Amino acid sequence: MSVLLEARDVTRTVDVIDGEPLTILAGVDLAVAEGDRVSIVGRSGSGKSTLLNVLGLLDAPTSGELTFLGRDARRLRGAARDRLRGGEIGFVFQQFNLLPGRTALENVATPLYYDAGRAFWQREKIAREMLERVGLGERVAQLPSRLSGGEQQRVAIARALVRRPRLILADEPTGALDLATGQTVMELMEEVAGETGAALVTITHDPAIAQRASRHLRLEAGRLIADEPREYGGADAADAADDPAHAELVDGAAA
Amino acid sequence: MRGLGKFLTGIASSLAEAWEELRIHKGRVLLSLVGVAVAVCALTTVVGAGAMAEQLSREVSERQSGRPASITFSAYMQSPTGQIDAAAVDAAWTESLARHEVAFASRVTWASANVQYADGVSPANLQLIDVPYGEMHRVQIVDGAWFTDRDARRLAPAVIVNEVVWDRLGRPPMATHPTLELADSGVSAVIIGVSRAMSEYDGESAYVLNDAFPALGVVVDPMMMSSPSYEMWVPEEHADGLMQAISEEVRAALGEGSGFDGWRGDYGAWPEDPFLATKLVVAGVAVVILVLGALSLVNITLVTVRTRIREIGIRRTFGATGGRVFFAVMLESVVGTFVAGIVGVGVSIALVRSPLPAMLIGSSPDDMPGFPVEAAVVGILAATVVGALAGLLPALTAVRVKVIDAIRF
Ligand SMILES: Nc1ncnc2c1ncn2[C@@H]1O[C@H](COP(=O)(O)OP(=O)(O)OP(=O)(O)O)[C@@H](O)[C@H]1O
Ligand SMILES: [Mg+2]
Numbered sequence: 139m140s141v142l143l144e145a146r147d148v149t150r151t152v153d154v155i156d157g158e159p160l161t162i163l164a165g166v167d168l169a170v171a172e173g174d175r176v177s178i179v180g181r182s183g184s185g186k187s188t189l190l191n192v193l194g195l196l197d198a199p200t201s202g203e204l205t206f207l208g209r210d211a212r213r214l215r216g217a218a219r220d221r222l223r224g225g226e227i228g229f230v231f232q233q234f235n236l237l238p239g240r241t242a243l244e245n246v247a248t249p250l251y252y253d254a255g256r257a258f259w260q261r262e263k264i265a266r267e268m269l270e271r272v273g274l275g276e277r278v279a280q281l282p283s284r285l286s287g288g289e290q291q292r293v294a295i296a297r298a299l300v301r302r303p304r305l306i307l308a309d310e311p312t313g314a315l316d317l318a319t320g321q322t323v324m325e326l327m328e329e330v331a332g333e334t335g336a337a338l339v340t341i342t343h344d345p346a347i348a349q350r351a352s353r354h355l356r357l358e359a360g361r362l363i364a365d366e367p368r369e370y371g372g373a374d375a376a377d378a379a380d381d382p383a384h385a386e387l388v389d390g391a392a393a
Numbered sequence: 394m395r396g397l398g399k400f401l402t403g404i405a406s407s408l409a410e411a412w413e414e415l416r417i418h419k420g421r422v423l424l425s426l427v428g429v430a431v432a433v434c435a436l437t438t439v440v441g442a443g444a445m446a447e448q449l450s451r452e453v454s455e456r457q458s459g460r461p462a463s464i465t466f467s468a469y470m471q472s473p474t475g476q477i478d479a480a481a482v483d484a485a486w487t488e489s490l491a492r493h494e495v496a497f498a499s500r501v502t503w504a505s506a507n508v509q510y511a512d513g514v515s516p517a518n519l520q521l522i523d524v525p526y527g528e529m530h531r532v533q534i535v536d537g538a539w540f541t542d543r544d545a546r547r548l549a550p551a552v553i554v555n556e557v558v559w560d561r562l563g564r565p566p567m568a569t570h571p572t573l574e575l576a577d578s579g580v581s582a583v584i585i586g587v588s589r590a591m592s593e594y595d596g597e598s599a600y601v602l603n604d605a606f607p608a609l610g611v612v613v614d615p616m617m618m619s620s621p622s623y624e625m626w627v628p629e630e631h632a633d634g635l636m637q638a639i640s641e642e643v644r645a646a647l648g649e650g651s652g653f654d655g656w657r658g659d660y661g662a663w664p665e666d667p668f669l670a671t672k673l674v675v676a677g678v679a680v681v682i683l684v685l686g687a688l689s690l691v692n693i694t695l696v697t698v699r700t701r702i703r704e705i706g707i708r709r710t711f712g713a714t715g716g717r718v719f720f721a722v723m724l725e726s727v728v729g730t731f732v733a734g735i736v737g738v739g740v741s742i743a744l745v746r747s748p749l750p751a752m753l754i755g756s757s758p759d760d761m762p763g764f765p766v767e768a769a770v771v772g773i774l775a776a777t778v779v780g781a782l783a784g785l786l787p788a789l790t791a792v793r794v795k796v797i798d799a800i801r802f
Contacts, residue, residue: 196710196796217714224712235707235800239417251410252712254399258406297711 142305142337143170143193148202149360150188162188164360165202172304174337175328177348179365180357186341187309189357193339194307195223207304224252228298228336230327232310234290236282236297242269243278246296253301268296272326288319292326299330306331308340312347324350407717411724422725425693426733429779432686433737433772434744436679440768441745443675450671451660456531456591458658459624462632463529465501466623466640466655468647477651479621485646485653486623489639497626499526500603503619506611507576508597510561514576517558517597521606521621529626532600537567537586544585545604553586553600561597573599578610623653632657679768687779691786694726698787705791706799715792722791726784727777734776738769 150163162185170176170193180186191197192204195211204211207226214222228249229235236245243265250261257264269278272292282290291311298306311327312320324340324347331338342348348365356365415422459465466486470477483500490498502521507514526532527539535556544551552573554562562584565571572581588600601609603621627635636655643653705718742764 191797194710196800217716220709220712220714223710229710231800235710237704237707244413248708249711251406251413252714252717254402254406258402258409301712 141169141171142174142207144168144203144205145193145199146203148189148192148199148204150185150192150197151200161360163192163199166357166360166362168193168355168362170305170337170339172337173332173335174339175350175352176337176339176355177351177353177365178339178341178355178357178362179343179345179348180341182343184357185360186357189362190307190309190339190341194227194229194305195219221252224249225301226304228301228303228306230291230294230298230306230308230311232313234282234287234294234314236290236293238282241279241281242274242285242293242296245282245293246300249297249301257301265296265300268300269293271330272296287314288316288323291315291319291323295323295327295330299327299334299336302334302336304334304336306336306338308338310341310343312342312344317344317346320344320347407720408724410713410717411721411728414721415725415728418725421693421697422729425690425697426729428686428689428693429730429776430733430737430740432682433734433776434740435682435737436772436775437738437741437765437768438744439675439679439682440765441741443671444765444768445745447671452531454660456533458660459529460531460626461659462629462657463624463626463659464632464636464655464657466625466643466653467620468623468643469652469654470647471650471652477620478647481647482621482623482643482653485643486639488646489642490625492642493635493638495625495627495635495639497525497529499523499529499624500621501526501624502603502621504606504611504613506609506613508558509574509576511563512561515597517554517599519606519609519611520598520600521603522600523603525626526600526624529624533589535587535589537584539586540600540602545602547583547605548608550580550582550601550605550608551585552582553588554584555588555595555598556590557595558597558599559584559587575609575611577612580608580610582609623655683772683775683779686776687783690730690779690783694783694787698790701787702791702794702799706794706796706801709796710800719788719792722788723781723784726780726788728780730776730780730783731773733780734773737776738772741769741772 145166145168148163148166148168149161151159151161154160166189168176178186178189188197192199195206195214198212206214206222209222211219237248240248243262246268247261247265250257250264253261266275266278269275272295274289274292274296277285277289280289282293285293291314295311298308306327308327312323315323328338328350338351340347340351348354354365355362468477468482486498486500499522504519504521505516506519508517524540524542524545527534532539532553534553536559537553540551540553549572554573558573559565562571562573565584567585567587571584573584574581582601625635625639636657640653640655644651647653701722705713705722709715709718745764
């Protein structure tokens, strides 16, 4: 399996108004190969979203090395960076981030406008197929405001996958969904990612979601460390609630 | 080949995306464009109405002193008697006109005659002219028609009376072949038309063709009759050359001691553009209107730019380049203002072509000035430029904002 993405000693420091610069990422090492299923957990405010933005070429590391498909991210600028991101990376956000006022179909077709090939001309057909794939074939003309949370997230997933990216970055994709819906959505995402052999990096607060991945990582003190999946009590989410580490996570999320 | 295909697809997709954006935001776009459409409409209407007003005042001045370029000659003789041979001048003048193919020319002489009305006799001014005079001075005919060449050969001399005479005659319709009775000679002249009085102070007057005048049998005291002047209406660019050539030719024909001098009397010869003030006022008003429209557009764009940042951020996570975003935002503005400009011009055309301006100004010109195409083009162009400028601000903001900040918005 070839390496898609590699981060070596990546840091991210932000300037804070009157105060020391804040180090969010203190040295992250990560390699993601094709078809990988990675979960990243961590307390709220630990820098998970920041990490994801860096990995997704939305943000630049302050220092360290980041290569994506063998290319040095620091050298990727402007339009080339945008094009690479659009073509190879798909984002699923916690708040769905659907474009208001556009139908499900239009939302899913949005990324295809940035495809300079045949996909642009066939955008409607491709988007329709993708919506069928996530079980929304009947609701293509619906506006996001008329869809349930789970449905909205499925639209967002369809949109993230419509260009067949090699890397899917999901930032708390089930955060706004109830447990059962969350599981369904994850299953779907894994299934579609599996079809294209895409790697899936999921950030989550939810141990039950994290547990679905094949590699488990925890972001702590600005570094990624291996996380023991059995800490969450295996497949049984109810057990996890008794786990002190989980309780801590839930508290963090609530804070 | 593949490169070209990608390039064309890129253009097509940019346009498609921008168009989609325009469609989705049509409410906002419409709102922001009302001001621009109104401004362009006002601009074009003001310029159009200004052109109409200018045409009106031009026609008034042309009635008095001729259309550009009108040249008036008068003949004189430095002989002991000072008497000029009118027939010789006429012949030389006619020949010279024919040589230079001047189609619009007229001899003009003033005389007067006593007219017999139902309620008594009173004098009327007679203006002796040739057929082209009507065209040259935009003589307005309220009933009947202006002279034709055939009228010179009528047995009963034809006259065109002004409204003052016509009123005294009781406004008889031309179809009833009314006549003008000359008190001294007893000749009945046929009234073939009625000219509009130029102002309410006009006295009784009538036009007679020079060649028909003898048939009226009016005996004129030479002291009371003006010496004829010779007018011609020629293209401006030939005015000076023709004036000199004809002047010399006629003088040569008349012989030693004679003179035939011409001068330009129309407004085209005035040192300054007499309509400059009107034009400046109109242009000033138009500019103010457009600036106000532009301000309203900038205002609305600024208010909406914040709400768009997040959407733009989302698009950028899916691969929209800064250029694409810039293009889409710009196009929305430019296409919008362009369409608004066209709508504004359309409404303006309807307004200017309607009877409304004539009602407001009180009269309408003979020659309706063409729709102010320049104003329309300037209006649409200005609107588009304003759109581009107003779009520049949000477009730059959209491009410069960082994607991560944008999606957090
Ligand atoms: N641009 C920034 N300027 C200042 N502080 C920032 C900036 N970006 C992130 N931070 C801070 O860095 C920390 C990490 O933020 P981040 O959003 O990555 O956390 P997170 O792990 O995703 O949290 P959550 O689980 O609540 O989503 C937070 O304390 C946040 O306030
Ligand atoms: Mg986060």
